[in-house]
Amino acid sequence: MEISFIGAGNLAWHLAPALENAGHHINEVYSRQLQHARQLIHNLYDTQTHSDLNFADSPSKLFVLAVPDDALDDVCSRLVLPENAMLVHTSGSQPLASLxxxxxxxxxxPVRTGVFYALQTFTHGQSFMAFDTIPLCIEASDKETEDKLVEIGQEISDTVYLITSGERLTLHTAAVFASNFTNHLLALAHDLALSHDLEFDLLRPLIAETFRKGLAADNPADVQTGPARRHDLTTISRHLDLLTNEPRLAEIYQVLTESIKRKYSR
Structure with a gap:
């Protein structure tokens, strides 16, 4: 299938090559940041940059909106597509009804609409990710588009689900807790260690084991450890004393400690 990408950021960097490797032709890439489009097409075969959002004469059948959520409305207001083109967004939180x-x-x-959401964290410029284990969440405005998106999804991933907009929003919110918040806590731990002249590498085995156990368990709550889990108020007090001059960290520590304590209340 002839495919065009609108946006050349984190997701497009990985999804476009995956679709090309599955036998599809990435015809065009548009990006407000032309350099990003040029970087992406450098890794694709016979793909051109597109200078604006008028795709009326494009041979593409599928157009992938890989732009930030807050840009979708503006991009759609300026987008010109061929008749009966398929247009999909890749957002975890925007409902299909908006598109x-x-x-x-x-x-x-007439434009057929759908959602092609990959439940994974992506970073522009990193090595291309294999999509075979990445869950793809599909939704469409009609059965024909749904079937085609499922077919394309199954060509690159072993895990394809039909998910409603409400279910996708729940998954996306859970993903923020599991991925974004978790990574932020790792960054805070890194900064705290370095601020006391300790190497972050000392924490790496602990982090690895924590994730290994959590992913292996049916419920990560079953393998929770630490002073809040034990209701060890003495240790908690010592930690908060250490963070006296770090009020932001102390606040986060207290919120998470209270959450854990409530979950394992005696």
Whole structure:
């Protein structure tokens, strides 16, 4: 299938090569940051940059909106597509109804809409990720589009689900806890260790074992450890004393400690 990407950021960097490796042709890439588009097409075969959002004469059948959520409305308002093109967004939180509404308002031709959401964290410029184990969440405005998106999804991933907008929002929120918040806590631990002239490497075996146990357990709550889990108030008090001059860290420590204590209340 002929495919065009609108956006060349974190997701597009990995998804476009995955689709190309599955036999699809990435025809065009548009990005507000032309350099990002050029970087992406450098890794693709026979792909061109597209200078604007007018794709009326494009041979592509599928258009992938890989832009930040807060840019979707603006991009759709300026987007011109061929008649009966498939347009999918890749957002974890935007409902399909929003894309349907934008196309109804802004497009002069019929456009089929859907969602092609990859449940993973992506970073632009890193080695291309294999998609075979990445869950793909599919939703579409009609059965024909749904079937085609599922078919494309199954060509690159072993895990493809039909997910409603509400279910996808729940997954995306859970993903923020599991990924974004977790990584932020690792960054805070890194900064705390370095601020006391300790190497972050000392914590790496602990972090690795924590994730190994949590992922191996049916419920990560079953392998929770630490002073809050034990209701060890003496240790908690000592930690908070250490953080007296770090009020932001102390606040985060207290919120998470109270959450754990409540979950394992005696």
């Amino acid at each position: 349907e509404r934008w196309m109804a308002v802004y497009s002069d031709v």
